[in-house]
Amino acid sequence: MDKKLFEILENFRPCFSRKATYYWFTLVMIGLAVRADHYGISSIVRWVSLSPNCYFSLLHFFGSTGWTLEVLLLCWWSYCLQDPLCLKIQGRAVLLGDHTNQPKGGQRMPGVVTIHQHSETSSKPSYFRGHVWGFIALVMGNGQKYFAVPLKGELNLEERNKENSCSLATQLVYNAIQTAQKMGCPAYLVLDAFFAIGPVFLIAVACSVALRVPWVHIITRAKKNAVAYLDPPPDTPGKRGRKRKYGEKVKLMGLFKERANEFLEETCFVYGHTEVVKILCLDLLWKPIKGKIRFVLAITSRGPIVLMSSDLTLPAVQILELYCQRASIESMFLVLKHSIGGL
Template sequence: MELWIEWWSHVRQLRPAFSRTRTFIWFAVALAAMCVRGDLLGVTSFVRTLGLKACCYDRLLDLFHSRALSLDALTRLWVRLVVSTLKSLLYTVGGRIVLVADGIKVAKTGRKMPAVKKLHQESDNNTKPEFIFGHSCQAVGLIMRAAAGFVAVPLACRIHEGVVFSNRDHRSLLDKLVLLVQSLGVELPFYMVADTYYAAANIIRPLLKAGQHLVAAVRSNAVAYEPVPPAEVPRRGRPRIYGKKIKLKTLFTDEEAFISAPSPVYAEKNVTLHYRVVDLVWRPVGCVVRFVLVIHPTRGRKILLATDLSLGGLQVIELYGVRFKIEVSFKQAIYTLGTYAYHFWMSAMTPRSRRSGNQYLHRKPAAYREQVRRKIAAYHAHIQLGIIAQGLLQTLALRCTATVWKRFGSWMRTIRPDILPSEFVVAIALRHSLPVFIADSPDDHILVKFIRDRIDLSRHEGAYLLAA
């Protein structure tokens, strides 16, 4: 029961994001169900998990489409809650917290689902098809220190491709990611860590303008320029910016310029890598940035970029090493939480073509465009619900590790109490203690009373929850 008390103490802080108390309570019900459900079959799993009456299904669908839910306010409150609750566990480098950003493509087969388009997947995993129909999303997470490494707590994720409401909107995916980061309202200075795709002027310039920095990888064929030394005698005209052109991969040939050091990447022991730091002018942003060339004994060569010239080479490598944690977060979101397992169709939508790209709506009636916006907002509400559920499971794992293992009450081939429990383990611990929470909570507990009044005792799930 103590896990649920901790859980509720965090959830009730999200109340200001809802203009109606009833909408907030339905949100808390959906959040509780997502944290403990045993299957990922859409909203129906919420009803089964909590043993709710059949009429609750439509009410849960109404929640995701409700105007009483402010998505931006909910996201900002969630970010503030994560930072304040886990402040002592924030991973910082040089006084800056670390954000990680990446994209995720989620398969969707519905022909009446807005923003579904044909997407190309680039992956070394041979189980992924090269092309899928689905939603293209971009996500941002916050890195926390854990017992044996790091964990990426998700903050926000949005669908950034598939629908064009105005033919005057020329924003790229990079521009939309910057807007997403800015909408989070992060007040602390931060480093944003991302992969090669995000090493671009559209990302770097807004970050530098806001006093933030980027750490990313660059392509192996990237080029840079030597800085131009100040002229001894001023000349007429605009001063030169770019000196001699350098292909970055050619810098690997000078082996004597590399420094050997133990790998700073988490979980790597007895590994020695070689690195070289070079400050050069990068044409996309027109200023000096720091390049770190890395030779890893098993992972090969990598070129990293940092806009903060005060970072050391090993610090850049360590920062980029935690980027993969957002990939782990995606895996948990898909297979444990079902964050992207929504199936909201739009009955009035014109069925998309089987060879579809973006859906251009600038010639559609205003009422039709508003329906599409409402449906995409429902997708975003479901995604944010999953993000908060995953973040709460991670928070319980970080703050209540011993209690989670105590309430786990199941079997695993190897249980290591000194290791941070996964979202799967925390979900099982919450599931096992849910009947006690519902039975022993006071009668005036707003969430428990709401659930008790809607439990269907004719079904096994409802009878089980009230049997404690």
């Protein structure tokens, strides 16, 4: 593991203008990997067995002009994309996006806001003070096991959240598009039902001039009360009035009973194991974007689920398999919070 860690860190040498700055960066990375407590810079000094005088040198390192965060991120993204474990579907990388809340004790800490906890666990308070983080992660794996690698995390500030109710969702999608642009690689962005809103899909329409395709295609779970519409019927000759834009209204959750005989059995890799699932794929009109969305209705061992995809060419089985990779970002949050202490 030590050898692999140093091989990875060697890729970051061009990001630093001086060798000394790079050596301090290496010490910080090793300290984050081996420390068992989360007391900031002092824990790095203690677990790497540095002299107490190095505390001030480390403070100077984080404010040094010998490196920039943007260059460091670009180097990290490039390394991850070139890794053979990077999962790509139809030439697109697979990104995961989600928010996580981290309670904070300080009332006047920068970025601390009042957060409402949406959880069924009675031990958690309904409201608490803390940070709201939005993360973009890259899916990597060997075909049998997949994991999420963090690419970018951003603290959502209070004044941004007050703009509109969709600001948290749209800001994360903006970050995903910017990440895909800087990486130079289009991507699929897998999200949960919180992001199944019109503005998210409208933002993702942003296209690459060179590639002539959207930088990001959205895959998300539909809400239980989601509805869609069939294509409008053909116009009747001689009938007055404007043309109909939408056809018959369809309640998606009701299709599991109404069209039960139309489901097809497919073998699919679901949540870490292979199983036979029943799938129905429909391209329907969705009012929030005034266009078509691919809806995938699936019955798995965990029950029925309705998925949405902005890519109308992606097979239904792949949409389901990609959405099942979303669970790996929750494991990533646990590692960041409890093992690394990065939040």
